[in-house]
Amino acid sequence: MKRGFLKNKSLAASNSSGSSARSSSSAAPASGAPPTRPSSRPNAPPTRVPIPPSLVQEAQDKVSPAKIEMLPRDANGAYVNPQPANGVDYNSHDAGTASELLKIAGIDPSMLQGGAADxxxxxNVRIVTIPAxxxxLAAVSPRVANMIENSPRLCARYTTPDPARYxxxxxxxxxxxxxxxxxxxxGGLVLREPPMVVTSQMMTNAPGGETxxxxxxxxxEMVYQALPEEDKEEYxxxxxxxxxxxxxVKRGIMDTNSSGIASGGVFKGPYGAVTxxxxxxxxxCEPNAYTDWDVDTMTFGLYAERPIKKGEEIFIAYVxxxxxxxxxxxxxxxxxxxxCRCTKCSRE
Known part of the structure; x- marks a missing residue:
């Protein structure tokens, strides 16, 4: 989606056989001073983490004809120069923060494996209901919206532990x-749930000139207003x-809590989901659980990385x-x- 399409906690897709990859999800609060930016050379001045040109090209090939580029911004996050009509900015919308590869600065290449993104x-955003x-809800392009509306049996049924294990x-x-x-x-399943909303993460510049x-x-705001009343309160x-x-606030919540989806099926390209x-x-950084996205049921699953004790908090890795x-x-x-002040960071 829009968010300069930053941030996403990337979730690798799995099929119904249960194969999955680890992910990162959700977010946490501001705390303390920002860490020193990593440098590529010992004792070198801190610099922005470089984004390999090969990754930019890989992403560009996937999202053509949109042009991927880093557009300069001022201290308030506003664009310095006029934006190109069909450009996609992968610069962080958080002024002053650099980005580690495309996953942080703009595009997660693993999210593009499903095919060309809209x-x-x-x-031309459309908000439709996934008949699961x-x-x-899904806030997507007209092409994907038409696919959804013409596919009444998109999602297979799923099960989640009952009674709940969390x-x-x-x-x-x-x-x-x-x-x-x-x-x-x-390896035990803790829970499985569908998203509250899935959003496209590829936005080009609007004809009306909005940044x-x-x-x-x-x-x-469009997504929020489309939610059922009970989900608005939860959101x-x-x-x-x-x-x-x-x-x-509404955009901040979306960017903070969206998990990235990389899958086949109706979703091809970078999408985010709030659950x-x-x-x-x-x-x-020493998680006891991991998540996956199941293409067949269009649900997220949470699995134990190691044995988890009753009463223990369940953690995943955002990075x-x-x-x-x-x-x-x-x-x-x-x-x-x-x-982060987790046990691993405290030891190192």
Whole structure:
């Protein structure tokens, strides 16, 4: 979507056989000072993490004819020069934050594996209902909307543990979190749920001249107004870690809590989804769980990475845990404005 299409917690798709990949999801609060930007050379001055040209080209090939480029902004996040009519900006909308590869700065290449993405603008966004076991909204291009409306049996039925193996409660880490209500075995399914809303993440400049940030605000308001009343209340209860100078509240919540989808089927290209319970998961660089997106049911699943004790908080990794600490901290600050103090970061 719009958000300069930053931030996404990337979720790899899985098929019904259960094959899945780890992901990152949700977000957390601002805390402390931003970490030092990682440098490519020892003792070199801190610099923006470089984005390999090969990744930019790979992404460009997938989203043609839209042109991917980094457009300069001033300190308030406004564009310095007129925007190209069919451009897609991968510069962060959070002024002053750099980005680690396209995943942070704009596009997650893993999210483009499903095929060419639709690049749309605010003038032709359509919001439709996915006819699933538990219906949900999709804010997409007219082409994808037509596919949805002409596919009455998009989603296979799914099951989730009953009684529930988790609860939502206050977290010692931040805000609300997800806690196990029973011992959960390694690989065990904690929950499976559909999104609340799925949104396209590829927006080009609108004919009316709105900036990408303005489009993002309009888009977020459109999505919010289309939600059922009970979901509106739930949506507004989510954390917003984005700065007020670049994000309104509704857009900040969307950017903070969307999880990226890379799949085949009706969704090809980068999409984001806000969920009711999985969006409550807090981060750890030593997670005890991971999530996946199931193409057949169009649901997210949460699985135990290791045995989880009754009463234990369930964590996932918002960034790649194997990366050096400095890069993890920098990525988390750039996306979610917090310094991680998990057990792994405290040890290193």
């Amino acid at each position: 690049a749309i603008n605010i003038r 076991q538990r219906p949900f 609860r939502i409660d206050e977290s010692r880490v931040h805000g609300k979190g997800v806690f196990a209500t029973e011992a959960i075995e390694r 990408m940030i303005q489009q993002g605000e309009i888009f977020a 507004m209860s989510f954390v917003n870690c984005k700065p007020a100078k670049t994000h309104g 009711r319970d999985i969006s409550r998961l807090n981060h750890s 790649e845990p194997s990366h050096p600490k400095q890069h993890r901290q920098y990525a988390l600050w750039g996306m979610y404005s917090f310094n």
